[in-house]
Amino acid sequence: MTIKTLTLAVLGASLLAPVALFASELHPVVDFQAGYLLGSSTVPNKWMRPEALVKSKQLPGKRKYRVYSMKGYLGEVSGNKAISQGAPCEDTRYVDFAPSRENAKYKSGVIAIGGSWNALPRPLRQEGTYLVTYRNIVADFLKTKGIPKTTIRIAQVFRVDLDGDGTDEVLINATNHNGSNGLNGNISPDSRAGEYSMTLLRKIVNGKVQTILVEGDFYPTAKKFNAPNVYKIAGAFDVNGDGKMEIVTKGRYYEGDWTTVYAVNGNKSSSVLKVQDVLGDGCGA
Structure with a gap:
């Protein structure tokens, strides 16, 4: 190896080093x-x-x-x-x-x-929770979980372009627990028949709009002391600096709570969409 070649090799390595360091930080x-x-x-x-x-x-x-x-x-x-x-x-x-x-x-x-990028590159826009379109989406999904008839309670609806492709996704939280939408109040250690709590993602997958369950629990029949979970949407943020926004949710039960970060892998031209629980923790008795 000539001195010139060696010099170029060392220079190239030094230029690449900061990139590698940032990538693994x-x-x-x-x-x-x-x-x-x-x-x-x-x-x-x-x-x-x-x-x-x-x-x-x-x-x-x-x-x-x-x-x-x-x-x-x-x-x-x-x-x-x-x-x-x-x-x-x-x-x-x-x-x-x-x-x-x-x-x-x-x-x-x-x-x-702990990062220097903009973690909210696109806005979340709150939508009305009483729109018939969203109520029908929730009712249809509940049927697939063995709950054909129950009170429809939508707690939160947000529109946001998660992957930056110019098309909005819709996040829906629907909860029917202890006679409320679960955003406030105490949580019972028991569940009544027809209760549920879930977060849904509406997204175009392979050219078609699909409803994807992010997280949820469903109780077609009443159960005693089963410690039902109640969820809510906490936001959507780019937590790893790749330009795509992850979904952040909070969950709780009668003796504890936790926070979860979900990554959405796939875009509107993908044949498969994967929602993956990537980060999270909490505390409960």
């Missing part, structure tokens, strides 16, 4: 309100759950996070090292922030991301 994702460390993302499309971070000794230390609400970027905060707070959820890691979630500026904060 971990970007922690935290539920800003609860403080749950949901895991970390890398650029692009790799995920590490909290348990993997613990096992590999890569838990995030003190660092900066960008905080987002459903409507946009709120500001930058400092996060402490992710730690366990002991029983009853020894395996859950928490991050405390300054300014804290009690600060007026950050009260609407949903998620904190």
Whole structure:
């Protein structure tokens, strides 16, 4: 190898090194309100759950996070090292922030991301929950789960272009639990016949509109002390910097709660669409 060739090789390696470093850098994702460390993302499309971070000794230390609400970027905060707070959820890691979630500026904060990109590249637009179109979608889906007749309660509807292809997807949360839509109030340890809670995604797949279940629980018959789950949509954010937005949901039952990040893989020309649970954590007795 000539000196010129060697010099070019070294120069090429030095130019590529920052790209490789950025690609493998971990970007922690935290539920800003609860403080749950949901895991970390890398650029692009790799995920590490909290348990993997613990096992590999890569838990995030003190660092900066960008905080987002459903409507946009709120500001930058400092996060402490992710730690366990002991029983009853020894395996859950928490991050405390300054300014804290009690600060007026950050009260609407949903998620904190350890990355420099814009995590809300496209807006979420809230839709009416009483539109007949959405009620029919929910009713038809419930029939596939053995609930042909029940009260239709739609709690949330959002339109958002998740993958940046210029076509909006629709996110629908429908919940019928204990006589309410589940957004507020206590959760019963029992379920009544015809109760349910679910998040649906309406998306064009292979040229046709499809209804895809993101998450959900369905109770055609009454059950005692089965600890039913209630879900809601927390937002949609680009948590790993690839330009596509992941769906963020919150779930709870009568003794605990959790947050989940779902990645949607596939676009309107795809023959197969996959919704994958990629990050999440919570705490319950």
